[in-house]
Amino acid sequence: MKLSATLTLAAAGSLAAAQGGHRRVHRHQHKRDVATTVVDEVVTVYQLDGTPVPIADVCKGIKDGDYKWAAGQGPSDACESKTSATVKPHEFLETPTSTAVPTTSTTSTSTAVPTTSSTPPPPPTTTSTSTTSTSTSTSTTTTSTSTSSPAPSPTATSTSSSSGGTGVTASFPDGELSCDTFPSDYGAIALDYFNIGGWSGIQYPTLNTLGTLVESIVTAVSGQSCTEGAMCSYQCPPGYLKSQWPSTQGATGQSVGGVTCKGGKLHRTNTDHETLCVAGVEGVTVENQLGQVVSVCRTDYPGTESETLPLELASGASEQLANPDQSSYFYWEGKPTTAQYYINPAGYQADQACTWGTSAKPIGNFAPMNMGVGYSDGVTYLSIFPNAPTTDAKLKYNVKFEGDVSPSCYYDASSATYYKDGVPNTSEGCTVGVPEGGSAKVIFH
Incomplete structure (x- = not known):
């Protein structure tokens, strides 16, 4: 069953809202010992000119007077939580002869998802759309062992620097590079067209009081940079994957990844890997x-x-x-x-x-x-x-x-x-x- 209701938020001034990423990630899981239940999941969408806006930005804008609910009243509980809503990455893995079994969280926390409508012209408006959809929750029991070695040598080149970088296989000098230095000497490939310092994405997370979960995330837009406390993600060469992400992840399923800026220096977030990129399985x-x-x-x-x-x-x-x-x-x-x-x-x-x-x-x-x-x-x-x-x-x-x-x-x-x-x-x-x-x-x- 799907229900919908729309509320409109108008900007009192201009807004440079962070764009949320596409949260639709697919995995396939072996179909073993699967227990299936059906649940209803409430999804809330906040938009500005057709662009998804994190709930944290919406609530801050209302509090600061930058926004107002165009309909006069927004959801009563919209800003009660500090949690920035994101869609959890539901991924599946299927064998070639089986049907993919979707897995989804049964949390009742509202999630923000990207709209499929085109961006309208100014003036900017923000909408809050709620839908209820039926989804499938599965419990899967699997064991996985690997005997394959990752691909040893996809093509990757990089120029050495005074800090000792020699390319994708070079150990990253933890805590030595300034946060405004993109680590291209250590295998990362700069994506300059995003205009965020070469990074593929920058997240500004807020932790809970215990520092054990990420409560909210603001995503950088063009012109912003890898600043104190930010998680700064990057591209690796073909065949390679990013190796850095912290153990502290989102309270409602959001993910964060990359190196972090701390004390003005770039630090690894996954000490299991000394390099920024790891080779994937070849073939x-x-x-x-x-x-x-x-x-x-x-x-x-x-x-x-x-x-x-x-x-x-x-x-x-x-x-x-x-x-x-x-x-x-x-x-x-x-x-x-x-x-x-x-x-x-x-x-x-x-x-x-x-x-x-x-x-x-x-x-x-x-x-x-x-x-x-x-x-x-x-x-x-x-x-x-x-x-x-x-x-x-x-x-x-x-x-x-x-x-x-x-x-x-x-x-x-x-x-x-x-x-x-x-x-x-x-x-x-x-x-x-x-x-x-x-x-x-x-x-x-």
Whole structure:
């Protein structure tokens, strides 16, 4: 059952609201010992000119007089909690012969989600939309062991600096670099087009009084920087994943990631890794056989959860995909996670496609297709599926898996249909498995 109600918030002045990341991350879980219950989840959306606004910013704006409820009265409990609402990353992992089982938190905490409407012209307005949707909660019991070694040497180069950096394999000098120094000498790749100092995303978290949970998060916008207390996330070379995230995560499922600025210096947040980037499990590449550039954008997770980590493929190019080993990569609330990618239409470079956008163009968080990648129990799983319900846009080119994959999985652009073992499976897409030591290509053609 879905119910909706709309409340409008008008800006008394101008607002530079932080954009929230796309919170829709998919994992696939082995279908073992699954207990399923159905719950209702209340979702609250706050918007400013069609842009999601964190509840913390909304409440501060009302308190400071920058906003007012256009309808005269907002939700009575909207600002009772200091918790910044975000959508929890619900991820699944399925075997090639099973159906994905969605998992979702049963928390009653309201969550803010991105809108699918295009940005209207000024004056700015903020809306609060509440919906109730039926979702599925599952309890899964699995054990996972890994015998695969991460990919040893995806291509990565970096220039040495006076602090000793020699590239992606260099140990990060904890507490030595100034917070206004982007650590490109240690494998991180600057994304200057975001205008936040080269970082892929910056979060300004607020901890609870015990310092054990993140209560609220404000995300940086263009022109802001990695300042005291900030979590500063970054891009790694193809085939590599960010290694830094703190053990202290969001109170309501938000994630934070990256290095942190403390005492004016950059510090690691995950002492298990001395380098900023770790190699993913090898064997998965993506190849562009089209005549135009194609950008594949990975979700910055843990972190802003926006699709800001780019993999730009020129015509004829092939690159390695970052494939996390679920037994050793980031765990969300005790559950292993995988990587999610957004597959964009041809012709868009990364600085256009791998950014937070609107429904005006089928790119970024409105890209037509998602792809999930992860390694578990000796098998790499690859999935392609429509980016629903965010968009109903369709890719105009074909996508197929080749190599040591089972079953067959293919997207036919002429009919906008996904095929699993030759059988149409458009609503769910399809998933393949790649055995230990095997390889697979994701081909755009």
